Amino acid sequence: MGDVMDDILKIFFEECDELLPELESGLGELSEEESSKETINAIFRAVHSIKGGAASFGLDRLVRFAHVYESALDCLRSGTVEPDPAIIKTFYLAMDVLSDLVAEARNTGDPVEDSRIEENVHKLEAIIGQGGEGQPASGVGETPVPEDFTPVTVDLGGFDFDEPVEEAPARTLTVRFRPHSELYSRGDDARNLLMGLRELLPEDALGSLQVTCDMQDLPPLAELSADEACLGWTVQLPEGAGGTTEDDIHAVFDWVGDVCGLEIIREEAAGAASSDEAEAAGDGAEELPFIAEPEAAVALAEEGAVPAPEAEMAASSRPAAPARSGRKRGEQNASIRVDIERIGMLMDMVGEMVIGQASLESALTRENALHDQELLKRLAVIKTLTRDIQEAVMAIRAQPVRHVFQRMQRVVREASALAGKDVALVLEGEETEVDRTLIENLTDPLTHMLRNAVDHGIENPEARQVAGKPAQGTIRLSARHRSGRILIEILDDGGGINTQRVLQTAIKRGIVPPGASLGENEINELIFAPGFSTAEKVSDLSGRGVGMDVVKQAIQNLGGRVTIKSMPGKGTLFTLSLPLTLAVLDGMLIECRGSIMVVPVSSVVELVTVRTDEDVYTIPDGSHVVSVRGRCIPLIYLGDELTLPAEPAGQAGSHHMGRAGEAGQLIVLVVENEAGARAALVVDGVRDQAQVVIKSIEKNYRQIQGVSAATILGDGSVSLILDVSTLIVSATKRVDTRALEAIAERAA
């Protein structure tokens, strides 16, 4: 049983992981004044669900805090309190406490200090006080006082939950039924009976259907036997209105007559009877020993998604299912939880399918079968399908960056509180979708960069005033797609990078030799040097000198790059450019000394043929540059750069144009990195353009200079994916820029 409890607890925490961001985004909407009643309800529901779940696990600290939080939110919901910025801030802080308490309960975080809880409780109580007396916490249609426990109406998906039942018909049929365990072992479900009863009523009369679940005989969870039937239902429905008669009801139970207790009562005074029923049901629920508070019972029954029904679902096909599905249908889009490993497996198989399809195509090409129009058409269909499937699988893994971005709100809140600064974080493009592997790996670098922005980027309030800026600093965190990559920008409106101080620090730390003369960009790049930190005093936030180099490393590991742009007095812009996925790449297949290699299409600028005698220049240090339309670009002889073995003379094809190509021409592929630096790769030819599946080399080998990963071509052979950025960097390092300018002048 312990295992089951653990599982349920795990589910609860997983739900908290969903509810907390929901809460956060709701609060975000509130502060943007886009709030509607639904927003407030969503916020309320999130806190309420956490409380309900926590109560059933006896997580007292969490329950108590959530309860106060909920009460405060209720004032908002009832409209007695207006969501002004101060109140929203309080709610934000309280949310942080709440999520810390969840982490505490989960043993993933430090224990939350009592003083902090108390402080926040006071603030929340102040809000409750503001909202006037007599506004105790109340859930969706529920009050916490045990005596007032109301019956639970099960939403069968057909009618509006919130609509009160006002016109009680004169004559009511009360159907009590209690399935025996045999009913379930036959594969039937109480849900079917309930649905059968619902169908007896005409559409417009559905609101008058009342369903109460009788949990009186439900043993404590620990004693719950997997295949015992403990639940009964009481359904009240109007007689006559839609032609419902006792016979109709008997018809519904016709198939289960022998395995289900059934009692039909006809009543004239419906009101009194139903409240009696309710009491009975309520008492039943109250006696459930495993529930800490009656409130929790309400939460359990009402939310449907909190652990008890889960337990039953896990243990057997318990009839709690209808309540759950009813709620789900009403509230959210249909979705399922899938183990990420399964998606990974699917992804891998799709990758193999792409390879298989490509190999089929290359085999057919060899057979010259591609002249067959019919075959060609069918192959095209398969190609399209493969690509679609691949995209669909990618879409499963894609998630909006919202989750990471919203977490950053808290990072900035805490960092600004610690630094004594007032900083607002503005989010843009949270809907931008990226592969989830990327999202998981983005949190740490972003956290660090934002802390840095608060600590170093934004000035003190006094300094801001002197500079004529608003006292509140702003950091803009935005995401957008650009040419197959995702760009994440962090822009603060602080003072920009103090290049002088950065340089001095770097010299002091021995990162650059004294007297070195560096360009502005080079100085800015020093921020990413290991062991660099400009903070004069080591603060909690940053300043341990393990910051930005780790950030850069993390981003590079994801196949991304970081660039800085500093605008003195105006702010600093960090740009992260990342691939959308870590799995597939649009590549150009090039040939060099007999090897096929892949260049990411995103980095290719153009493909040109240049004349060796006119366009290629040798500069004094022995390296070469090529002039392409008046612009001088360092030339990289790819074969030499990658130490590729020379092709056996006999195998060189007629198209082969090597370093000293027969026609006196070179085929060069002009490539560009994120910073805009270019280089020209000398290749023997371009073969094709294809989507390739990225495979790690480093898993079974070390990192290779100039190579980012590998892929498998249609014929099953391994092909290397070039790391254009490092190739460009190594080429531009070799070439003196002044020499380039001189040549450009001469060429012009």
Add this chain to the structure above:
Amino acid sequence: MEFMSSDDTKQRNGQADGQVSASTGGREQMIIFTVGEQRYCIPILSIKEIREFEDPTYLPHCPPYVEGAINIRGNIVTVVNLANYLDTAPQPDNERRVVVIIEDGGQRATCGLLVDSVIGITEIALDEIQPISVDGGAAELSGLVSIGECVIRILRLDAVLGRLLGDDAITAAAG
């Protein structure tokens, strides 16, 4: 092109470190192969498969003992030229060269060993293994064992993989 990799189904109980641990009655099944004139062996449990040699893809800047990379059901696997690695001359004009694919249980890394030929399987008693002092420059081997007149060298697979993955990995594995 196989759809499912057999990796998933195969039990990962291979001990690739050559430091043979206790098995049935202190004996270990070994596979014997030749590189040049010498015979070597490795534990059979560390072997995933034996393949025909196919031209691998050249890896830039690679050391002489790295032959290149091949595709094994979607995984990129580096092939080590054992003759170069062990600094011996391979058999000339050998058409029967094969690649022994091994997997290290600890590091979860896979690599291929290019050998001249595979001779067979033998069972050796663990207490018959004569240790080799590492100072003698034989870090590639973990011991010797005599079978009949023949001395067979036991190859240290963790050393092969360590060299492949880079020096950092060696220290990490040693530490």
